[in-house]
Amino acid sequence: xxxxxxxxxxxxxxxxxxxxxxxxxxxKLDLVLGNDITAPIAIKEFRQIGVEKVxxxxxVVIVPDHFAPNKDIDSAEQCKMVRExxxxxxxxxxxxxxxxGIEHALLPEQGLVGPGDAVIGADSxxxxxxxxxxxxxxxxxxxxxxxMATGETWLKVPSSIKFVFKGQLNPMVTGKDLILYTxxxxxxxxxxxxxxxxxxxxxxxxxxxxxxxxxxxxIEAGGKSGIIAPDEKTLDYVEGRAIRAFTVYGSDADxxxxxxxxxxxxxxxxxxAFPHLPSNTRGIxxxxxxxxxxxxxxxxxxxxxxxxxxxxxxxxGREVDKRIRCIIIPATQDIYRQxxxxxxxxxxxxxxxxxSTPTCGPCxxxxxxxxxxxxxxxxxxxxxxxxxMGHPGSEVYLSGPAVAAASAVAGKIISPDSL
Amino acid sequence: MIxxxxxWKFGRDIDTDAIIPARYLKTSDPDELGRHCMEDADPExxxxxxxxxxxxxxxxxxxxxxxxxxxxxxKAAGISCVIAKSFARIFYRNAINTGLAILESAEAVDGISAxxxxxxxxxxxxxxxxxxxxxxxxxxxxxxxxxxxxQGGLISYVREKMRSQAG
Numbered sequence: 001x002x003x004x005x006x007x008x009x010x011x012x013x014x015x016x017x018x019x020x021x022x023x024x025x026x027x028k029l030d031l032v033l034g035n036d037i038t039a040p041i042a043i044k045e046f047r048q049i050g051v052e053k054v055x056x057x058x059x060v061v062i063v064p065d066h067f068a069p070n071k072d073i074d075s076a077e078q079c080k081m082v083r084e085x086x087x088x089x090x091x092x093x094x095x096x097x098x099x100x101g102i103e104h105a106l107l108p109e110q111g112l113v114g115p116g117d118a119v120i121g122a123d124s125x126x127x128x129x130x131x132x133x134x135x136x137x138x139x140x141x142x143x144x145x146x147x148m149a150t151g152e153t154w155l156k157v158p159s160s161i162k163f164v165f166k167g168q169l170n171p172m173v174t175g176k177d178l179i180l181y182t183x184x185x186x187x188x189x190x191x192x193x194x195x196x197x198x199x200x201x202x203x204x205x206x207x208x209x210x211x212x213x214x215x216x217x218x219i220e221a222g223g224k225s226g227i228i229a230p231d232e233k234t235l236d237y238v239e240g241r242a243i244r245a246f247t248v249y250g251s252d253a254d255x256x257x258x259x260x261x262x263x264x265x266x267x268x269x270x271x272x273a274f275p276h277l278p279s280n281t282r283g284i285x286x287x288x289x290x291x292x293x294x295x296x297x298x299x300x301x302x303x304x305x306x307x308x309x310x311x312x313x314x315x316x317g318r319e320v321d322k323r324i325r326c327i328i329i330p331a332t333q334d335i336y337r338q339x340x341x342x343x344x345x346x347x348x349x350x351x352x353x354x355x356s357t358p359t360c361g362p363c364x365x366x367x368x369x370x371x372x373x374x375x376x377x378x379x380x381x382x383x384x385x386x387x388x389m390g391h392p393g394s395e396v397y398l399s400g401p402a403v404a405a406a407s408a409v410a411g412k413i414i415s416p417d418s419l
Numbered sequence: 420m421i422x423x424x425x426x427w428k429f430g431r432d433i434d435t436d437a438i439i440p441a442r443y444l445k446t447s448d449p450d451e452l453g454r455h456c457m458e459d460a461d462p463e464x465x466x467x468x469x470x471x472x473x474x475x476x477x478x479x480x481x482x483x484x485x486x487x488x489x490x491x492x493x494k495a496a497g498i499s500c501v502i503a504k505s506f507a508r509i510f511y512r513n514a515i516n517t518g519l520a521i522l523e524s525a526e527a528v529d530g531i532s533a534x535x536x537x538x539x540x541x542x543x544x545x546x547x548x549x550x551x552x553x554x555x556x557x558x559x560x561x562x563x564x565x566x567x568x569x570q571g572g573l574i575s576y577v578r579e580k581m582r583s584q585a586g
Contacts (some may be wrong), residue, residue: 024563041447041487048574051581067445074445124485124509140487140513146577154563188432189479193508222479224508277432364441364484385436385483387459392440 002252004160005229006195009135009249013118021159021258029059030134030244031112032147033121035103036064036075038140039082042122045145054089055151061093061112062086063103066360071367101332101358104128104216104300108208109332111241115230115248120144120153125300125382127218131211132238133230133248135195138219158224159258160195160251161186165202167264172310172416175210176302176380176400178202179217180271184281185261192222194258197251202265203228208237209306216301217382220278270415272378273398276386284403284415294377295320295408296389297401298329298356299363302380305335307401312344314405314416315351321411326353327369333358353408365389371396378407420520420541422499423549424471428533431477433460435484435510439492452488453495470497473539475531477503481510490519500539502546502557504528515564516573522546522557530555 003011007019014025034042039062046054054060062082067075086094093112095101104125107113115133119126122144129136139153147153163182178198183190196218203211211228218226228234229250238246270284297303297311308330320326328348330336336358339345348355361368363381371377371390377397379389384396397413406416437460439452446452457464457474474480474493480503481489490513493501500520514521520541527546531537535550544557560568570576 024561037444038485038487041491044447045574049578049581072445078445078447122485122487124483126485138485138509140485140509140516142487142516142573143512146573150577150581156561188482189505189507192479192505219483219509222482222507364436364444366441383434383436383483385434387440388436392459392462 001256002254004195004197004251004255005133005227005249006135006160006197006225007157009116009118010155010157019157021157023157025155025157026152027118027155029120029147029151029153030117031059031061031119032144033061033103033107033119033123033126034144035066035123036068036079036082037066038122038144040078041141042144042148043081043085045142046148049145049149051149054148057090058092059151060089060091060148061107062091063095063100063106065100065102065358066364067366068100068359069097069357099333102300102303102360105304105331105335108132108212109334111238111243114238114242114244114246115234116246120147124219125216127223127225128212128216128300130215130218130225130227131208133228133234135225135227137225158193158195160197161191162197162199162257162260164260164262165198165200165265166262167202167266169202169205169265170269172402173268173270174400175206175214177268177271178265179214180273180278180281180398181268183217183221183279186221188220188277188279189222191218193224196221196223196226198226198228204231207306208233209304212304213301217278220382270400270403272403272413273384275384275395275397278382278384278398287413290397290413291376292378292407292412293324293375294369294371295324295326295404296362296369296377296379296381297404298331299360299381300331301382302401303329303331303335305338307380308335308339308344310401311405312347314402315353315409316347318351318409320352320408323411324408325369326408327356327362328353329356329359329361331358362389378404378413380404422471422473422520422539424473424499424537426473426475426531426533426535426537427468429460429474429476432479432482433476434482435486435489438481438489439486444486444488447488449491449495452492456492456496465496468496471499473537474498474501475528476501477528478505480506482507485509487513487517490514490517494519500541502527515567518572524555524557527555527557
């Protein structure tokens with residue numbers, strides 16, 4: 001019987017010839033990841049195991065990106081703790097502020113993840129790397145601790161859901177719109193414990209940035225992982241970046257899927273998720289009149305170059321509404337620098353947007369744009385739960401960069417076509 | 420273990436931001452995290468609940484972030500166990516790893532009303548509603564996961580495993 005790409009990667013890392021959904025397996029990991037929120041607990045747990053050193057100093061990555069640059073004294077203490085651990089363990093891949101970027105933009109960019117890898121990270125959006133044809137999933141701090149010690153983790157082999165996207169994309173529609181549409185269709189637990197495999201001509205047409213933002217939100221449908229089989233675009237992206245040899249896998253024609261969805265993307269317009277679940281999606285034409293106070297363009301979902309270029313295309317020659325705080329956060333230093341070279345940052349500042357150094361910051365209500373009671377934000381981030389960006393009485397709407405930039409200009413949620 | 424407490428009912432998709440908002444993640448101190456348990460789902464929760472009480476929720480409990488602070492907060496708040504129709508997968512792993520008792524039973528969730536007195540036997544997976552007299556059985560854990568629980572969580576499990584490999 002054939003296997004899916006996910007089953008093949010897991011079988012290879014469990015040193016088995018095959019695996020079946022439901023199998024509990026022990027998986028050798030290519031990379032493990034923690035950040036300034038999750039690593040402190042992992043480090044405490046690691047000390048309890050009784051080993052001195054991490055399993056491989058090249059394969060344990062720590063990125064202080066959530067409350068960094070340090071937002072307050074407590075956050076500074078957490079960052080200090082992970083920094084000291086990174087120095088003590090002589091970790092090759094610890095990224096200090098100035099080198100740091102948002103982890104799920106940074107790791108693919110730096111070639112730390114490649115096709116065929118098996119990766120866990122103590123951050124739910126670790127599923128992002130599926131866009132490179134890797135198996136990657138989020139875990140908690142104790143799982144990270146065990147993996148830092150052993151280089152292994154236990155996993156239940158997930159069944160896969162296949163999503164086939166046919167047809168031609170509408171103008172300005174990106175991976176973010178496709179994934180919001182998907183979550184809207186299947187719900188926030190529609191893929192619970194399962195792998196979400198994205199295929200079809202519309203996926204082939206997507207840029208790597210768009211694919212990363214799609215796989216990034218697999219967790220918002222409850223998915224264990226999102227994955228896109230590598231093609232020419234993937235290989236172009238990883239060649240010259242990948243720091244290790246990689247393996248390209250694909251699903252067999254007779255692979256088994258728990259479910260198959262097939263959608264024509266020409267029916268999919270720009271999407272907006274209303275409070276308080278990412279599944280509460282509507283097409284922009286059905287958004288109505290929603291007045292907003294803040295726009296955030298950034299995060300591990302949409303802080304990449306493609307997102308900034310789209311935002312700049314909309315903001316060029318325009319100004320953010322006087323009532324609106326528009327905060328733009330390039331996800332990594334490389335993206336920041338490239339945006340500077342291309343003149344994108346100049347467009348943003350000229351449009352009266354605030355441009356920040358890379359940080360997860362406002363996405364999780366950390367810092368750099370917290371909402372007061374009753375305030376409303378439109379963000380290119382990934383979650384719109386109650387209190388996600390600040391006061392429990394505030395609201396977050398989610399969209400891609402085109403709608404976010406247009407809405408910053410209009411002061412209300414609007415399609416760029418309506419500007 | 421046998422736990423006895425009163426039920427606090429919650430709906431579906433209780434996310435980890437509701438269980439422990441990110442504004443409190445600047446510490447991993449269990450007592451501090453426990454003080455804010457369920458704050459954005461019910462701001463009065465910590466004033467109303469008493470030690471040993473039980474959270475009873477619908478589908479997809481613990482969805483969202485990977486923060487282990489969520490089960491740590493629930494445990495430190497004094498909640499003895501969580502019964503839900505289903506758990507989000509990272510929360511499920513985190514609960515096992517941190518020793519928070521969790522039980523999956525749709526029948527129990529439907530058969531329990533807010534305030535009912537509940538007795539749970541985690542070894543047998545048995546849930547008794549002492550108020551109504553009904554008895555429910557939770558979905559059993561796979562043997563592999565039961566072993567992790569029996570060994571006192573993932574860290575003890577890994578410590579033993581590494582010790583035996585070294586020996």
